[in-house]
Amino acid sequence: MGHHRVQELRRHGPDVYELVLERNDLAFEIGDCLALHNEAAAQSRPYSIASGQDEDSLRFVIRRMVGGVVSPHLCELRNGDSVKVNPPFGWFRPGACGENAPFVFIATGTGIAPFLSYLRTPQRPAPVRCLYGVRALHDVVERDWLASQCELGLAISREDSPGVHRGRVTELLSDLPETPDLHVYLCGLDTMIDEVSDWFENRGLHHTQIHREVFFHSA
Template identity: 50%
Template sequence: MFNLEYTEHSVMAVRPVSGDLFELIVDRNDLEFLPGDCVAIYTDSEKSRPYSIASGSNENELRFVIRSMDGGEVSPWLAERRPKDTLRITSPFGWFRPGQGIDDASFHFLATGTGIAPFLSYMHTFKTPPASCLYGVRHAADAIGLSMLHGFCPTRLAVSREHAAGHYNGRITGLLDTLPLDEAAHYYCCGLESMVNEVSEWLQQHGVDLMQIHREVFFHG
């Protein structure tokens, strides 16, 4: 699927988060990357999928937030890895750069599910917080790094499949009316295509220039 060079990395841990969601942690092995970068991870049968790095660019490990999909060719295999297993990981690629290269403009994060990964990477790398973060999950237990997000920037969590005390019940798009609008601000959207498209359309309808809407669509497999 990918023709990039790869390096070998030792699995440090596979940490269950909730249900089919887990964190994969591997040694960094000197891999250089920027927040927002993706890598492809290979299985023993040469199948691969891209995953966004969730760790900071100065940390000694690489972390990934992964949902194990029924019938998937890669994610269920990764969920079964054990410490000291070896994974082949490509060199980083991508163009999604949350909060970077925009001078002093304010910016906002919007994520669903595993789409929080590049924003976690940003948070672990840089000190300048976004003006706000909207984060959508199915269940409250699916939220990763929520307490740290709350300490980093104003954050609202949308929980779509259950009522969770203190959080909005519904899809993240139900919180868009709470999003501060600024003609000079940048908006970073990461997650499933339906959310990214809906948020992008809403922002444009409310006067945000398309050049200030940054999109990263996630697929599972």
């Protein structure tokens, strides 16, 4: 457990932020989480690390939750402020399915964080595709950069945007290649994860090829 100073707080939309902290040589694996604290309230919440393993900073994608205890605090921090951080933990390992196995990333909302960590780490095989579902265009984190790193399929559920699918991310599944050795990495809301898991299992994918990380709205 230690304290890390804020380097930057970037606002992506009305309630979506990217918090950047000093790394302080903290070691982590792609897919790990850290518990970030609001010390005044004696509360903490887990957030997936969104930075690459070689970066000097720790990045987190945070949705500010109305009535929350930790997320509003984190979204009001200033450069130089100190954040108490617990040691990393986790078992979700994007892309760890073997060198030659094809894989896809599917995320909703802030569930994109562990996939950002993977894609920001050099010399990693690219996913076949990354499907990313959000409510509105301003909720998208690093859209142009993501599109430069992999084939990006974007779905927006609550508004129209030129050139972007209007609807749920699950409606993009039929565009994916049907390969028996495909591995699927899911991160986001439990409803999406259950629906996507069922979709692939009904098409013959073994449950061991479906890797799940359920994201709850951390308040």
